[in-house]
Amino acid sequence: MDRDNNGGSVVVEVAVLVAFVAFMVFYAIPNRTIDTPTEPQASPIAQRPIPQGIQTYEIVGDFTGPVITELTVDPLDAKVGQTQNLSVKVSDTIPVSSVEVTITLDNNSKANTAELQLAEGTDVNGVWGGSVEFPNDTLKLNYTVTVIAISANGTSKIVTTVR
Secondary structure, X not given: OHXXXXXXXXXXXXXXXXXHHHHHHHHHHHHOOOOOOOOOOOOXXXXXXOOOOOEEEEOOOOOOOOEEEEEEXXXXXXXXXXXXXXEEEEEOOOOEEEEEEEEEEOOOOOEXXXXXXXXXXXXXXXXXXXXXXXXXXXXXXXXXXXXXXXXXXXXXXXXXXXX
8 A cells, every 4th residue: 555655645746746747837937038139240440540641651652663762641641622732752763644633532532643743753762742632522431542553564553552
């Protein structure tokens, strides 16, 4: 007869365990929120201001034509419609025939170009200068200054992104 009593207590213990698990599954766990995967979200880009005033860039590269060694932009933080003064140091073994700069906004909607003139030195080793009007459109994060120098030795081009 002891055997029947032990069997009955096991049945009660199992019934209590099943009731506890059912309680946890249907009442306790559903109140907890489950994170579901979502599409990755891009964080907004922190927009840093473009440095103010005059800025000079030293250029290093392997040029087949004229060698462009320095670019100066004043002011670097130009506003819409404002004039930017630019100067470019260029040298070659033969006379440089032209130096041109183009300002292009990062939305590619506007670009202004200016032909620079020899400002100091010689056409073999000199500084070419001029001004260009900053494009009349919205700047997102940066803009580019493209310099093209031409001589009978070839054409050299640099593109500098201002940020």
